[in-house]
Amino acid sequence: MQAKIILEKNKFDITIKRLCHQLIEVHNDFSNTVIIGLQPRGIYLARRIQKELQSILKNKTVHCGELDITFYRDDFRKKELIPNRTNIDFIIEDKNVILVDDVLFTGRTIRAGLDAMLAFGRPNDVELLVLVDRRLSRHVPIQAKYIGMTIDSITTQNVKVEWKEIDGKDKITLKDK
Amino acid sequence: MSHLSVNHLLGIKQLNKNDIELILNTAQNFKEVINRPIKKVPSLRDLTVANLFFENSTRTRLSFELAQKRLSADVVNFSASNSSVKKGETLVDTVNNILAMKVDMVVMRHASPGAAIFLAKRVNAKIINAGDGAHEHPTQALLDAFSIQEKLGSIKGKKIVIVGDILHSRVALSNIFCLQKLGAHVKVCGPQTLIPKFITSLGVEVESDLRKALEWCDVANMLRIQLERQDIKYFPTLREYTMMYGLNKEILDSLSKKIVVMHPGPINRGVEITSDVADSQQSIILDQVENGVAVRMAVMFLLAGRQGN
Numbered sequence: 001m002q003a004k005i006i007l008e009k010n011k012f013d014i015t016i017k018r019l020c021h022q023l024i025e026v027h028n029d030f031s032n033t034v035i036i037g038l039q040p041r042g043i044y045l046a047r048r049i050q051k052e053l054q055s056i057l058k059n060k061t062v063h064c065g066e067l068d069i070t071f072y073r074d075d076f077r078k079k080e081l082i083p084n085r086t087n088i089d090f091i092i093e094d095k096n097v098i099l100v101d102d103v104l105f106t107g108r109t110i111r112a113g114l115d116a117m118l119a120f121g122r123p124n125d126v127e128l129l130v131l132v133d134r135r136l137s138r139h140v141p142i143q144a145k146y147i148g149m150t151i152d153s154i155t156t157q158n159v160k161v162e163w164k165e166i167d168g169k170d171k172i173t174l175k176d177k
Numbered sequence: 178m179s180h181l182s183v184n185h186l187l188g189i190k191q192l193n194k195n196d197i198e199l200i201l202n203t204a205q206n207f208k209e210v211i212n213r214p215i216k217k218v219p220s221l222r223d224l225t226v227a228n229l230f231f232e233n234s235t236r237t238r239l240s241f242e243l244a245q246k247r248l249s250a251d252v253v254n255f256s257a258s259n260s261s262v263k264k265g266e267t268l269v270d271t272v273n274n275i276l277a278m279k280v281d282m283v284v285m286r287h288a289s290p291g292a293a294i295f296l297a298k299r300v301n302a303k304i305i306n307a308g309d310g311a312h313e314h315p316t317q318a319l320l321d322a323f324s325i326q327e328k329l330g331s332i333k334g335k336k337i338v339i340v341g342d343i344l345h346s347r348v349a350l351s352n353i354f355c356l357q358k359l360g361a362h363v364k365v366c367g368p369q370t371l372i373p374k375f376i377t378s379l380g381v382e383v384e385s386d387l388r389k390a391l392e393w394c395d396v397a398n399m400l401r402i403q404l405e406r407q408d409i410k411y412f413p414t415l416r417e418y419t420m421m422y423g424l425n426k427e428i429l430d431s432l433s434k435k436i437v438v439m440h441p442g443p444i445n446r447g448v449e450i451t452s453d454v455a456d457s458q459q460s461i462i463l464d465q466v467e468n469g470v471a472v473r474m475a476v477m478f479l480l481a482g483r484q485g486n
Contacts, residue, residue, distance in 0.1 A: 071210065071218035071248075077482060080179040083206040119215040 003160075007149060008171035015148045016045075019129060020052045022146050023098065030062045032124075033096040038113050039068040039084035042101035044163040045131055049100065063090045072112040086116075093121035098146075102161040104130040107142035132159055132172060181479050185297045185304040188313035189354035197358055201323050203475035204468070211247060211470055221250035221481055226282040227275050230307070231257040231268075234286055236442050236466065237307050237316070241284050244473035253280065268292065269299050276302055282477065285309075303480045311345045311406060317441050318351035320472040322359060324465045325396055328437055333360035338390045340366045340422060341400030341449050344373050345407065348400060348441045353379055366390040367422060370411040387422050391432055398439040399424055399450045415448055425451040435459055442466070 007015065027033040030053065037046025043066045050064035065088035070081050099113055110128060117123070131148035137155060153159060153174060161172050181196050189197070210218055226245050230238055238254075245252045255275065266274075272283060282303040285293055290312035297304040308314040326332050337356055343349045343365045356363050363381045365372060372383055384390040391397055402418065412418050424438065438450070438460040446452045455462060 068206065070206075071220045071478070076220060080482065082179045083203060085206070086209055115219070119210075119213050119218075121214070 003173040003175040006151060006159075006172050006174050008169070012170045012172070015131070016048055016052060019131075019146050019148055020049055020056060023049070023053065023129070024056065026127075027096060027098075029057060029060055032094075033098065034063040034065065034090060034092060035098050035100055036065045036067050036088065036092075036113075036117060038099065038101045038109060039066055039070075039086070041103075041161065041163075044165055045102050045129075045161075046100040047165075048163075049129070065090065067113060067116055069109060069112040069116045072116040074108060074112065088120050091121055092117065092123045094124045095121075096125045096127070097123040098127050098129050100129045102130065103132045103134060103159050104128070104142075104144050104147075105134045105137055105159070106139040108139060110142050111140050131161055134159060180482065184480070185293070185306075186315050186476055186480065187293045187297055187304065187306050189315045189318050189351045189358070190313065192315075192355075192358070194358050197319065197322065197355060200319055200472065200475050200479060201326060203479060204319075204323050204472040207247075207474040207478070208468065208471040211467075211474070217247050217249060219249045220478055221245070221248040224281045224481055225251040225253065225279060226284060226477070227253045227255060227280045228307075229255045229272065229275070229283060229285045229287075231285070231287040231292075232308065234307070236469070237286065237314075240466070240469040241305075241307060241316075241473055244470050244477060247470070248474055248477060250282075250477070253278075268296065272296055272300050272302075276300055282481065305476060305480070308347055310347065311350075311403075312347050313351045313354075314347040314441075315351050315355075316469070316473050316476060317348050318355035319476070320465055320469040321348075321352055321398065321439060321441070322355050323468045323472050324439065324461050325356075325361075325437070327464070327468065328461055329395065332356060335361045335396065336364070336394045337361050337396045337398060338364045338366050338384070338394040339398045339400060340387065340390065340424070342371045342402045342407075342411075343367050343376065343400070344371045344411070345403040346400050348398075352398060353381055357381075364390055364393065368412050368418065387424070388428060391424075391428065391436060394436055395434075396437040396439060397424065398441070400441065401443060401445055401449060419448050423447075423449055423451065424454050426453045426457065429454055429457070429459065437461055439465060 035046050037043035046064050050062050053062045068084040068086045070083040128144040129146040130144045133144055133147045133150045134153050135150050156177050158175050158177050164170050183191050284305045284307050286307040287309050290310035292309045293304050293306035306315055339349050353363050364384050365381055366384045440462045444455055
C-alpha cells in the first residue's frame with residue numbers, strides 16, 4: 001500500500017511551534033528545565049524544539065541532551081539492536097526534564113528511557129512530549145503530556161516521522177507493514 | 178551488520194572485520210556508560226556468568242568481573258588453586274557441573290592452547306576465551322585495537338611493532354590477527370630464539386634490531402618476558418635482554434617521531450620497559466586498562482544478544 005501522508009509542510013512546523021508555546025506556558029524561561037531527546041529519532045524533534053524555544057525566548061540557552069536507551073530495553077535479546085550515542089553534558093539532578101520522542105506507541109521505549117535517564121541523577125519532575133501519539137496501543141501505563149497529533153492506528157501499520165535533516169523532508173506517514 | 182557472526186569469542190581468528198568493528202563501536206558506547214556517575218546498565222540482569230580461571234590473572238579477571246557487574250549480570254568466580262581440579266576432575270566435568278547450576282556464559286582462562294574451543298564444542302553455554310596458553314587472548318587484542326583507534330583515529334595503514342617474547346605470547350598472536358584484519362602493518366621484534374619459526378607465514382615481518390623497528394612504527398606494543406612459560410633459557414641474561422630489547426627514555430626521545438607505547442601488563446619495570454617510559458605521555462598503558470572494561474562489556478553484550486537466535 002502507498003504510504004499515506006498524515007502531516008507535512010506548514011502544518012508540521014505549526015505543530016512544533018504549538019508544542020513549544022505549550023512548554024513555555026508551563027516552564028516559563030526554561031531556567032530549571034532541560035530537554036532530553038531519545039535516540040535514534042527523538043533527537044531531531046528535541047533539537048528542533050530547542051532551536052524554536054531559543055528563538056521564542058530571545059536566545060536564552062535551553063539545554064538539550066541526547067539519550068540512548070539500548071542497554072535498558074526489555075527486548076534486547078529478541079532483536080538485534082545497535083546502540084547510539086548518549087550525549088548529556090549537564091546535570092539533571094533536581095531539574096524538570098522533558099523527555100522527547102517522535103512516536104509514542106507501546107510505551108516501552110519511554111519506560112526504558114525513564115530508567116536510562118536516572119543514571120544521570122534524580123530529576124525533580126519528568127514530562128513526556130511526543131509528535132505522534134498512537135492512541136489505544138499502549139503496553140504500559142505511560143501517557144504524554146504534550147502531543148503533536150493523536151492518531152488511531154492498528155499494530156500492523158507503521159508510523160514514520162521523517163526529518164529534513166536526515167530524510168530530506170519533514171513529514172509523517174502511515175503505512176501498512 | 179548489527180550482530181556477530183559467531184556464538185562464542187574463542188579467538189580473533191574466528192572473527193571477521195565486521196565483527197571486530199561492531200565490537201569496537203559498541204565498546205565506544207560502553208566507555209561513555211562507565212564514565213557516567215552511575216556506571217551500571219541492566220542489559221544482562223537475567224544472565225549468570227562464570228569466570229573460570231585455571232591460570233593466574235589480576236587485570237583480566239578484575240576487568241571481566243567489573244564488566245559483568247556493570248552489565249548487571251550475576252557473577253560466580255572460580256580459580257583452579259582451590260577447586261576440585263586439584264582432585265583430578267576433568268575440564269568438561271568441572272564446567273558441566275558449573276553449568277548444571279544454570280550458568281549462561283563462561284569466561285575461561287586456561288594454560289592449554291585450544292581449551293576454549295574444546296569447551297565450546299562440548300558444553301551448552303557461551304564461551305569467552307580469556308587466554309588459552311600461548312594461543313590467543315582475544316579481548317586483549319580488541320582492547321589494544323580500541324586504544325590505538327582512540328589515540329590515532331584509525332588503525333588502517335598504521336604501523337605497529339610487537340616487541341619481546343612473541344613465542345610464548347597469546348597477546349602477540351591475537352594482536353597480529355586483529356590488527357591485520359583492520360588493515361594495519363605489523364612487525365615483530367625480539368631475539369631470534371623468541372620469534373616463532375613460521376611467523377612470517379602470517380604476513381608479518383621480523384626485525385631483530387629494536388631501534389630500526391621503533392623508527393619504522395607508529396605504535397610499539399612491549400610484551401613481558403614470560404619466564405613462567407620458558408622451559409629452557411632463550412637468552413643469556415635478563416640484563417642482556419634489557420640492553421638489546423628494553424625500551425628506555427633515551428631511545429624513545431631519540432626517535433624522529435613520537436610513537437605510542439603500549440603494554441598489556443603486568444609490567445616488569447626495568448626489563449622490557451623502564452619506569453619513565455611506562456609513565457610517560459606517550460604511554461597509553463592505563464588507557465588500555467580502562468578500555469578493557471568497555472571492550473569486555475561490548476563483547477558480553479553482543480554475545481548475550483545472540484541468546485534468542
